[in-house]
Amino acid sequence: MSGTAPEAGRPGASILPYSRVVGQDDLKLALELNHVAPGIGGVLMAGQRGTAKSTLVRAFALMAHGELPVTLPINATDDRVVGGWRLDALMRGETLEQPGLLEEAHDKGILYVDEVNLLDDHVVNIILDVVSTGQLSVQREGLAAARQLDFGLVGTMNPEEGGLRPQLLDRFGLMVTAADLDTDARHRMIRTVLAFEEARARDTSEWLTDAERDNAAVRDRLRAARERFAQVDVPDPVLRLCAEAAGRLDAVGQRGEIVATHAARALAALEGAERVEPRHLLRVLPPALRHRRPEAAHGGTFDWGPDDHARIKDLFDAG
Amino acid sequence: MTTSTPALEPPDDARRLERAFRCAALDPALSGVLLFDLEPRLIRPVAGLFTAILGGPAGPPAARIPLGAATRDEDLWVTSRLERHRDGIAFTVAPGPLVAGAGPPPLAVVPDLAHLSVAGMRAAVQLIGADVVCVEQPGLRLVDRPRARWLAVCRSEDSGRVTPHLLDRFALRLAVPGLRTVPEGLSSDSAAPLGAFAATTEEAVTRVQEILGPGAGPRRSLALARLARALATLGGQREVTAAHCEDAARLIGLRVTEPAPSADRPDSGEPGPLPAPLPHPGDTGRRGGRSNRRRRPEEEQPLLASGPAEGVGSAPGAPLGMPYPEDDAVALREFMPLRNPWQRRSGPASARGAVVGTRRAHDLRDLALLRTVREAAVHQRIRGYEDFTVAPVDLHSNLRAPAPERLLTLLLDHTCRGDWDWQDALTPFLQWAYTARAALHVIEVGGADAADELRAESFAARGVLDPRLMTALYRPRGRATPLAHGIEQAARTMRQAFRRQGSALAEAWLVVVTDGRGNVPLRASHTGRLHGPVAARGIEDSLTAAAPIAALDRGRLRVAVVDAARRPYGELPFALAETLGAMVVEGRGDHGS
Numbered sequence: 001m002s003g004t005a006p007e008a009g010r011p012g013a014s015i016l017p018y019s020r021v022v023g024q025d026d027l028k029l030a031l032e033l034n035h036v037a038p039g040i041g042g043v044l045m046a047g048q049r050g051t052a053k054s055t056l057v058r059a060f061a062l063m064a065h066g067e068l069p070v071t072l073p074i075n076a077t078d079d080r081v082v083g084g085w086r087l088d089a090l091m092r093g094e095t096l097e098q099p100g101l102l103e104e105a106h107d108k109g110i111l112y113v114d115e116v117n118l119l120d121d122h123v124v125n126i127i128l129d130v131v132s133t134g135q136l137s138v139q140r141e142g143l144a145a146a147r148q149l150d151f152g153l154v155g156t157m158n159p160e161e162g163g164l165r166p167q168l169l170d171r172f173g174l175m176v177t178a179a180d181l182d183t184d185a186r187h188r189m190i191r192t193v194l195a196f197e198e199a200r201a202r203d204t205s206e207w208l209t210d211a212e213r214d215n216a217a218v219r220d221r222l223r224a225a226r227e228r229f230a231q232v233d234v235p236d237p238v239l240r241l242c243a244e245a246a247g248r249l250d251a252v253g254q255r256g257e258i259v260a261t262h263a264a265r266a267l268a269a270l271e272g273a274e275r276v277e278p279r280h281l282l283r284v285l286p287p288a289l290r291h292r293r294p295e296a297a298h299g300g301t302f303d304w305g306p307d308d309h310a311r312i313k314d315l316f317d318a319g
Numbered sequence: 320m321t322t323s324t325p326a327l328e329p330p331d332d333a334r335r336l337e338r339a340f341r342c343a344a345l346d347p348a349l350s351g352v353l354l355f356d357l358e359p360r361l362i363r364p365v366a367g368l369f370t371a372i373l374g375g376p377a378g379p380p381a382a383r384i385p386l387g388a389a390t391r392d393e394d395l396w397v398t399s400r401l402e403r404h405r406d407g408i409a410f411t412v413a414p415g416p417l418v419a420g421a422g423p424p425p426l427a428v429v430p431d432l433a434h435l436s437v438a439g440m441r442a443a444v445q446l447i448g449a450d451v452v453c454v455e456q457p458g459l460r461l462v463d464r465p466r467a468r469w470l471a472v473c474r475s476e477d478s479g480r481v482t483p484h485l486l487d488r489f490a491l492r493l494a495v496p497g498l499r500t501v502p503e504g505l506s507s508d509s510a511a512p513l514g515a516f517a518a519t520t521e522e523a524v525t526r527v528q529e530i531l532g533p534g535a536g537p538r539r540s541l542a543l544a545r546l547a548r549a550l551a552t553l554g555g556q557r558e559v560t561a562a563h564c565e566d567a568a569r570l571i572g573l574r575v576t577e578p579a580p581s582a583d584r585p586d587s588g589e590p591g592p593l594p595a596p597l598p599h600p601g602d603t604g605r606r607g608g609r610s611n612r613r614r615r616p617e618e619e620q621p622l623l624a625s626g627p628a629e630g631v632g633s634a635p636g637a638p639l640g641m642p643y644p645e646d647d648a649v650a651l652r653e654f655m656p657l658r659n660p661w662q663r664r665s666g667p668a669s670a671r672g673a674v675v676g677t678r679r680a681h682d683l684r685d686l687a688l689l690r691t692v693r694e695a696a697v698h699q700r701i702r703g704y705e706d707f708t709v710a711p712v713d714l715h716s717n718l719r720a721p722a723p724e725r726l727l728t729l730l731l732d733h734t735c736r737g738d739w740d741w742q743d744a745l746t747p748f749l750q751w752a753y754t755a756r757a758a759l760h761v762i763e764v765g766g767a768d769a770a771d772e773l774r775a776e777s778f779a780a781r782g783v784l785d786p787r788l789m790t791a792l793y794r795p796r797g798r799a800t801p802l803a804h805g806i807e808q809a810a811r812t813m814r815q816a817f818r819r820q821g822s823a824l825a826e827a828w829l830v831v832v833t834d835g836r837g838n839v840p841l842r843a844s845h846t847g848r849l850h851g852p853v854a855a856r857g858i859e860d861s862l863t864a865a866a867p868i869a870a871l872d873r874g875r876l877r878v879a880v881v882d883a884a885r886r887p888y889g890e891l892p893f894a895l896a897e898t899l900g901a902m903v904v905e906g907r908g909d910h911g912s
Contacts, residue, residue, distance in 0.1 A: 014450045014464050049487045050538035058451060068451065068462060074441055075392050076455035085697075087458035091409055093700030101455060114453075118441070118657050140712070142701075161484055161657050183533055187524055190537075190544050194519040197348065197545075201515040 016055055016196050018063035019214035022189040024052060026176045029267075030287050031060045033174065034152060036225045037266035038109060040173035040259050042152035044116070044291065046159050046302060047178025052189075053156040057112055063215045064222060069112035069154065070104045072127075074119055081126055082138050083145070097143070102130055105151040116155030117162050124168055127153070131171050159302075169296065170252075173259040174287040177302055225269040232268045233275040234261060242281055245312045249285075251292045260288035282316050332498040335570055336365065339491050340372045342549035343468050344424075346516075349545055351447035351469045353432065353489035355478070355644060356496035362472055364501040366428045369470050373423045381423040384416045384467070387430060390439040391676045391718075397456045399693060410696050412458035417442060417467050429471035433480050436675050440485050440657055443469060447488035448538075478645040480786070482656045490542035492642030494572050517551035519544060519559045526561035530568045530575055539643070543567055571642040680716035690715040723758035724825045726816050727751070727783070730809050732833035733796040734765035735883035741832055742792065744881045744906045748830050752783045755826070759783055760812050764805040764837075767795035774844050775805035777812070802837030803860035804844035810868045817872055827876045829868065831899070832906065834883035835891025837861045858891065862898045869900040881906045 021028070030043045045053045061069040072081065083100030105111035111127075113119065119127075130136050130149055137146045153172055157164065169175075181189055199205035239261065246257045261276075263284035268276045286304040296302055336354075343349045357365060366383055373381035384395075396415040403409075416425055427443075429435050435443070446452055446465040454461040471489065473481065527544045544559075546567035551559040565575045641647075677687040694713040702708055727748060752759060762777040763769070769776055778787055809829055816824055837857035841864060843849040868878065878901035882892040896903045 048536070049484055050536050050541075052537075055450065071451075071453040071462070073445060073453045073455055075396070075438070075445075077457055079457055080455035080460075084457070087412060087697055090697045090701060095701060115444070115657075158484055161482065181537065183528065186537060186540060187528055190524050190527060190540050191519070191521070193541055194524075194544055194548060197346075198516045198518055198548075 013200065015058045015062055015068075016052075016193060017208070017211035017215055018056070018059040019218055020192050020196060020211050021052060021056055021059055022192050023181045023185045024056060024178055026287065027053065027056050027178060028060075029283075030174045030176045031056065031154075032222060032225075032270060033263045033266040033284065034154070035060075035064055035222055036229055036269055037262045038152055040152070040262045040266070042110070042172050042174070043154050043287075044164075044169070044172035044175040045154075045156045045178060046175065047156075048160070048180075049158055051178035051180075053178055054114055057154055057156060061110070061112070063219060065108070069110055070101055070108050072101050072111055072113045072119075072123075074115050076101065076123065078122060078126065079140075081123055082136060082140075084140070084143060095142075097145075100136075102127070102136055102149055102151070103147065106147075106149040108151070110152050110154055113153065113155040115157060115161070116153075116168075117157040117159075117164050124165065128165075128167055128171070132167075166296075169291050170255060172291065173255075174263060174284075175291040175302060176287050221270070225266065228272070229266060229269040232265050232273065234265055235275055238264070238276050238278060238281055241278055241315060242285075244315055245281070245285055246289060248311050248315070249289050249308065250294060251289045252294060253292060256289045256292040260284055263288055278316050282312075285312070332493075332495045333500060333502055335493060336495065336498065337368060337372070337502065338550070338553075338570060339493055339546075340369045341553055342546055343369075343491055344372050345549045345552060346545055347424075347464070347466070348448055349490045349542065349549060350424075350465070350467065351443075351471070351489035352491045352493070353471045353473060353486070355473055355475045355492065355494040355642075357472045357498060359430070359472075361498060361501055362428070362430050364503070365498075366426060366470055368501055369468070370426050373426060373468060375423065378423060381468075382416065382425040384425055384427045385430075386427050386435060386439040386442075388434045388436050389675065390436045390442075392438045392442075392456075393677060393690070395438065395442050396454050397459050399458070401689075401693060401696065410693055414454070414459060414461060417446060418452065418454055418461055418463060418465070420463070420466070424466040424468050427467050427469045429469065431477075432471040432473040432485070433477035435471075437657065438676060440482070443471075443485055443488060444657065448490055475644040476786075480784075481645070483645060484657065486645050487536065487538050490538070491546065492571055494642060494644070517548055517556050517559050517563075519548055522561050523547055523559040523564050526564040530564060530573060543571075543573075546570065573642065676718035677715045678718045680714040681711075682716075683714070685716045685719075687715045687717045723756065723781070725752070725755040725757035726760065726824060726827040727757045728760040728762065728809055728812050728827065728829045729791075730762045730764070730805050730829070730831040730833070731791060731794075732764050732800060732802055732805070732831075732883075733767070733794055734798075734800045735832065735834035735836070735885060736796055737885075739883065739907050741881065741883075741906060744904060745792070745830070745832065748828060748879070749783050751828070756782060757826075757828075759785060759788065760816075761788060761791050762805045762808050762812070763791055763794065764802055765797050765800045766791075767797040769797060771847060772797050772799040773801055773804075773839050773847060773849060775801050775808050777808055799839050800837045800857070801839035801844045802833060802835075803841040803857060803864045804839065806831070806861055806864040806868070807841065807844075810864060810871075813868060813871055813876060817875070824875060829876065829878045829899075829901075830881060831879070831895070831901070832881040832883065833892060833895070834885040834888065835861070835893075835895045836885075836888055861895060865895060865898040869898065873900065878902070879904050883907070 018028075027045055030045070034040045034043050045057070047053050058068055061067065079100070081100050081102060083103055084098055086096040086098045089096035101111065113127075131151075131153065134148055134150060135146060136149050138144070155172060195207055196211075199207040242257050242260050242264075246260070251257070260281060264276045264280040267280045267284055268274075271280075273280070286308070290296065290302050290304045339352060343352050352369070354365070367380070370380035370383055386395075394415070395417045398413045398415050398419075399410050400413075401410045414420065417427060419425065429439065429443075446467060447469050449465050452461070452463060452465045469489070475494065478486065524544060527540055527547065531540055531543060543564065547563040548559045550566050550570070551563045554563075556563070568575050677690045680686065680691075691709060691713050694715060695707065695709040698710070698713070699707060702710070729745070729748070751757070759780040759782055760777065761780070762775050764775045765772075766776065778791075780787060809831070813827060813829060816827060835858065837860065838853050839849070840853060840856040841860040868876075878896075878899045880892050880896040880899065880901045881904045882889075883906050884892075893903060895901075
């Protein structure tokens, strides 16, 4: 086509560098905490359209792992999800297994589901089975296999298109909502996105070089935090505080407290602290508990407002 | 740069269209073009213009991919071909048309966005303006940058019915209700763009924010900024200026606010591609100083006018010109429109809905034969049988859009309403129709704005979310009451439903809201002429027309008369109900006059 601006060949090259994504601090923090402490079990990002949720997930994966995440698109067929035979080999009369996306996610640690609330029910059922039991059992088309799988779920969703089943909601360790940008941040966002696209269209770009340098700095910070994570102490008073806060906020089940503890520890590791302090816990309580309250399980919103904060404020003031 | 002479210039809308297409061809982030109120006869030539631009002046036009109400996933992502070989049937798998990699970017054409299938909508959400698309289908894994451009058409009044999630993907929106002709050939008034995008300046970003105001979503801001950049790039400019942003706003039908006064505004910098202003219908504002400046001939590009206007909103004189009509649209929308339809099991198994995909089957009902054979072909050599064998695991049946198994027919007599709000009486029936996904047929008599007050009017809809229902429920009352004609139409509707849908129609409701008084004899409705006094003829005809309904399949049809309770003929609804074999529902407690 005439007049087409140059495009980079690699699809990953079209993703805005992580260090250049404007705003969305909560989303970034959740991804970073989950990276430092994979035991958190994943992140669900909810937000209106156009809030850079998908961009952020892909940019983070590129920055942290050097490749795009294992992605489950909404129209993936079930044989691609659980695995099957390679079609081209079958046509030659050979049987070659083709791993499914869930197995790949086990190898990479994360399964990214874009528009997770649009997934067809049978695919949601498969994912729930696997993340609940930790085992993928396939008995189909002459294929008999069972394998232990362990991966975190990272999903994005637009609540305008409907909610998630409570069982699936609970499988996401943290849940964050994308925020609207203020005028100044929006200005910077437009500027940044266009600058990136213009830089990408050139052969060499100082802008991209600077962004990669900053990406490397974030990567180093995350790596150091991962190494430090196991050494970060979690004092008993913080654990009691966590249990008390979860009780006051009517959190359903105990997964919320466990995730909150992991996340607070990861935050402390990111900050270079030697032990978890109440302020670390206070920072991670909203993403750990907002989707584990009764109203969220029954189709309510995921708001976390001043009222919620007020219910636990005295706990942390005393601490 | 050459400029076409005024005599040869295509009309404004055609030029806007061509320019928008060039921008969409240039920048993949502008890949979605949505046209509001395009005349249906122009869809083909407009798509032809777009494909010609995508193909470039030297190459063949880009491929067109039609997408509509019956588009399936199987049509989009994977292309499979069955072939007869010496040793049996074989097939090959290749990327489908939306993600195929060679040649100019293909163009997906959606003639009616409000009726696009779920598979088509989901493909649009995944592809338009996306950084990356992932395809995970049998035999095909693909992670790539989307190349396809999209051209969708939608009526402004339907915009509220389309999910914002989908609408928001279309970066380029143009309302073109006035478009009458489309240029057949490509104009040569665009300079060859540079090898890279024009650089966006701070001034341009500020201007985008000013034009859109603080409430605009991030995608709209980015779309306007990218459009301005595309215009600058197409004009051979190295920098995007505020004037480009104003041109971009006018291109999509936004009015342009006066720029905020700023001492350091680089207004006197390198001049942007300020065009010779094109006349805009109703463009009555004064012209800005910059557009009146003398310009060098090479600056006189045929871009759109830059001139001031006041406030964001529709262009003056063009009430449908707003590129975001969904912001003001009030319409009921399907719940979770991007989810595949649930397969309902309460009614009889039906193979009547439009095929929207395939799925694994456990019996031989409604088999998708090609898909089944293709599945079997894959495993032939492994199975080692001599003959071609279809195993149970190969079976696939059609996945169909839900066909209505329930029907609600509403007969609304507007002349019985007066100051009475019949919403409470009708709500249970409407709720049933919504939860049962029932089809809807509305018959109206006695409306103030009826085309012929002697006749009943009717419309059919897919369900109670149809916006025409709300209009019908609150239509002002007129003078005449052709109740007999309305009942006759209701009887015909029910007969046709039972005949056409046969056993698939599991349940039907006929709800008649009336006071039983009809002052138009059936003959008058048929002939369109009213002769002589009516007396009780209209009422008698109503009862006569109602009699056949009582003889319909009462195992599936239920009838209710909502009593308007108007005196002094309060017994009429009961007489009508008796003839219909209907239950009587109390419409209002207080008896009106």
